[in-house]
Structures are given as structure tokens and as C-alpha cells.
Amino acid sequence: MNPALRTFLILAALVVAGALIFPSSYYYRVGTLVWINTLAVTGIVVLLGYVGLVSLGHAGFFAIGAYATAILPSYGVPSVLAAILGAAGAGLLAAIVGRPILRLSGYYLAIATLGLGMLIWMVLSKEAWLTGGPDGMTVMGANARDLFKLVGLNLRSAESWYWVTGTFAVLGAVLAVNLGNSPWGRALRAIHDSDVAASSLGIDVAKAKSMAFTISAVYAAVAGALLALANGYITPEVGGFMHSVEMVTMAVLGGAASVFGALVGALILTALPQVLTVFADYEHMILGAVMVLTMILMRRGLVPALVDLAKRRRK
Template identity: 55%
Template sequence: MLTRIPPRVRALLILSILILIAPMLFPSSFYYRIGTLIFINSIAVIGLVILIGYAGQISLGHAGFSGIGAYACALAPTHLGLPPFLSLILGAVISGLLAWFVGRPILRLKGHYLAVATLGLGMLISMVLNNEAQFTGGPDGMMVASLGLTKGLEGLFDVNLKTSVVWYWFAGVMVLLGAWIALNLYNSPTGRVLRSVHDSEIAAKTVGADVARYKLVAFVISAVYASIAGSMLALFNRFITPDIASFLHSVELVTMTVLGGAGSVLGGIAGATLLTALPQALTVFHEYEHVMLGLIMMLVMIFMRDGLLPTLRKTLTRRAIA
């Protein structure tokens, strides 16, 4: 029965069911917060799935765009008088424009040269956020207004996102929307070109694809995803520091993407779930928590080289055929 459903519809259906039934397994309201953080990280990771998994481009500075989105929600209400919801949109627009402007020269690079260039971009954004203390609060961070859709959309909705429970459902809807866009992109003409660029840029050029343009499209889309995730994290925590734009956060996002399966939207979400929830589960090991986390990550990458979800899917398929 499920095999007759189109793959993208099936993926969205599975994701929707998981979002709906997960709260039934929560032992306390604290887990709504963990679920919300999983969804927020998943949004950033879906953007990296488009960039890394679809287009085959690497970025080690994507947390910088998350920082732009986060600080847009912190600064725009104070200095521009914008409501938080419009500040989120402003951050996404700024991130997209910056990605377009910077991506044109750096996406001509390949391999580790591209990785270093994107790393430099992320570090530059992080340095600005740390050093411009009169605007950003410096390393100490700053408070962020709560997201009330009543204010943001002029009374169209009467929802004030203050509790973890409400945030869980709001973030769940957002991750479904992000997954829907990415899954539809996969089999679209643009998605097919991106995947051809991933396989071979020379072959893509041979059939007439504007490789530079499509790489830039993937970079801009992924930057917008990262910005929205950063804005949501700032609005959820109601406090933000420059750590959100740090190199370590960029590596964390890339690790989530690769660990779950870079070419799969559901795989990316699985990776985000694992690396967000697992540290909470490993607290029972106290000082060995990080050792256990590192060991699990190593074992997954050694024995599941394609990523967590694609490897499990292949294993189940082989058993079904056998």
C-alpha cells in the first residue's frame, strides 16, 4: 500500500506521524523543549542537505547565516521597530542576499578550497557579532523578544509562542514546510540539475547546464534555511550569544547532515534528532558523556558510510528481497 504512494508524499506522511505521536512518549514537558530544538536544528540541516546532498558543495561556515537570522530577531525590534515575525523574514532576506553576493566568487572554488572559503565567511560573521558589543552585546549576548504572531501578523492569528508545548507544534509545522519544499525540489528540473552537478560538473556543463548559477541557487536556499533556524532558536530561547555563529556550530550542522545521510531529507532530520537528543540521554555517563557521543558517531560513520537512514533503508530492502 505504502509503495504506491509517491516517495515525497510518503516521507512527509512518515514525518507527520512521528511529530504527532512523539508527545505521547514524552515523560515530562521538558521533552517538548528537546523536540523543538530537534525541529529547529532539522531546518538548518535540510538546507545543508540541499547544498551538500543535492548539489555536492560543502560549507563550513553556515552557522554564520544562523547568526544573522538570530541577531536580526534581536536587533530589528529594538532599532527598526519591526515585530519579531517580520524580523525573522528580514534575517532570511539578508542571509539570502549575502549568500548570493559572497557565493558568486567562492563557489568557483572546489573541494577543500571551497570549505576554507566558507569557513572564513562564517568566522568573519562570528567575529563581527563578538566585537560589535555596542550593538550585539558582545560575548555576553542579548535578550530577544518573544514571538507573538498576534503582533507579527496584525491580529490574523491569536497565538503567543511562549510555552514549549506551543513551540513544539509551531516548529513541527515549520520543519514539515521546509521538508516539503526540499522534497519537491529534489525531482524538479532545478533539483535534477543540482544532482547532475553533484555527480559531475563537467557532464552537467556538457549538456548545457549553467553550473555556477545552480550552485549559487543551492547556496542561497541553504543560507535562508539556516537563517530561519537561527531566528527560531533566538526567539525560542529569548536570548542569544555569538556562539550560534561559531565554527563549532557549523561543524555540528554538517555532522548532523552527514551522519543521517546527506542526500536524504529524512536522513538529515534523523541526524539532527540523534545529535540533539543523544547528549541528553548520555548524561547518565556524567564525565564520559562526550566520549560516548564521539564513540557512537565514529561507529555510525564506520559501519554506515552512506549515513544512518540510507544504510538502514538498504539493509531492509536487501532483507525484503531475500
């Protein structure tokens, strides 16, 4: 089966399955967060899984999407257009700074992306006249419920956001799989193996890296816009360092090489804190231990490890 079609079918089935078994709005709420995170992490998969570039600043792009969606409507821009402008703005910024930043590698790339993310975070926390400062701001406008009312469905708010974000996550995943299997995706993988070998194959390495960076920034920004709309309130912490780390962790935990890794990583790190409320005092220790142990025992992430296991069983 065509990989993009397979991805579509599996993920769409999961979105529907969730809706069938969820007993309350709370589950839809957690499901919504899983899909938003899946979308953001899919962008990390393009950057880290396909090309092998580490960004510790992607929360900055996430925040640009979120804040554009929060700020622009008060200047008369409709929410949907605001979200699109936010995504475009994040993409533009990534394209501009991508070239010089992506000449760096390893830990130098990590500090440069981290610095970029921190700068965005700082602007959002300091410029209170625009962003409400560290206390955050209310996101006016869009209500997903109204969208479904147009087609005669009366859903609860949490439920309607679940469907909207699920749709975006599925579309984002299909797009990423398609990208990965295009000639351009193969070029990216060649760069992942070796910059030098890739350029000797005639690949414009700098351009390809910058493209991947831009695309992953747009993913993060769209996810940010969705979070802003679904939450109705945002603070600069969506652009903070720990959020960047969280996105990369989700990707690596699940397996950065595939969009299924993005989903599994997003699911675990979103659901785990909800399960761990019972052990509130130990939450951080458990979370930290899970991160360390997964990386030691399943270096390529959960999904590849499980696939290997399944293959070995079959033999």
C-alpha cells in the same frame, strides 16, 4: 505516492506522535530543538546531499537569522518581519559571496566557507553595542503562546514552540523534496556527479551552485530565527565554527542525501547529549566515537544504511 506528499505525511505524523507521547515540557523543549535542527540540516541536505558542496560556515547564516530576530525588534520591527528580513539578508549575502566562493572545491571550499562563517561570528562577538558581545542578548517580542491563544488554545510555552517549529520543519522538508524532484533538482544531482558532464548538458553550473548555496543559507537563517525566538536569548556561539560542524555532522550522520537523514541526524545529535548526562565525564569521548564509527561503518549515513538493511531482509 508522490514523494513530497509521503514526506509530509510521515513527518507530520511524527510531529503529532511526539506531542501524544511527551510527558512534560522538557520533552517538548528537546523536540523543539530537534525540529529547529532538522530545518537547518535540511538546508545542508540541499547543498551537500544534492550538489555535493561542503560548507563549514553555515552557522554564520544561522546566526544572521537569529540576530536579525533579536536586534530589529528593538528598532520597532515586529518579530515576524525581523525573522523574514534576517532570512532575506542571509540569502542575499549567500548570493553575493556564493559565486566567487563556489568556484573553489574540496578543502579550499571548506576553508572559504569557514572563513566566511568566522567573519560573521567575529562581527557578532565584537560589536557589543549592537549584539551584546560574547555574553549575548535577550530576544524580545514574539511568544508562540499568544499565537495559539488567538485560536482559543492555551498551551504551555515549550509546547507552543514545539508546534511552531514542527510546522516549519515539515514545510521545509516538503519544499526540499519538491526541489529535489524538479528538473532543477535533477540538474543539481548532475553537478554532484560531475561539473564537467553537467555543463556539457547545458546546465549553468555556477548559477545552479549559487542558487543551492542561497537556498541552504535561507534554511539556516530561518532555523536561527526560530531558535532565537524559542530560547529568548542568544550568544554569538550560534554562529561559531563548532555549530557549523555540528550541522554538517547531523546531515552526514543521518544521510545527507535525504531529508529523513536530516531528521535522524538532528534527532541523534540533539538527544544524545541529553542521554549522555549520566556519563558526563565520557560525553565527549562517546560523541567523538559515534561520529567516527558511523562514518566508517555507514559511509552514506544511518538512513541509507537502514534502508539497505531493510531491503536485504526483504530479499
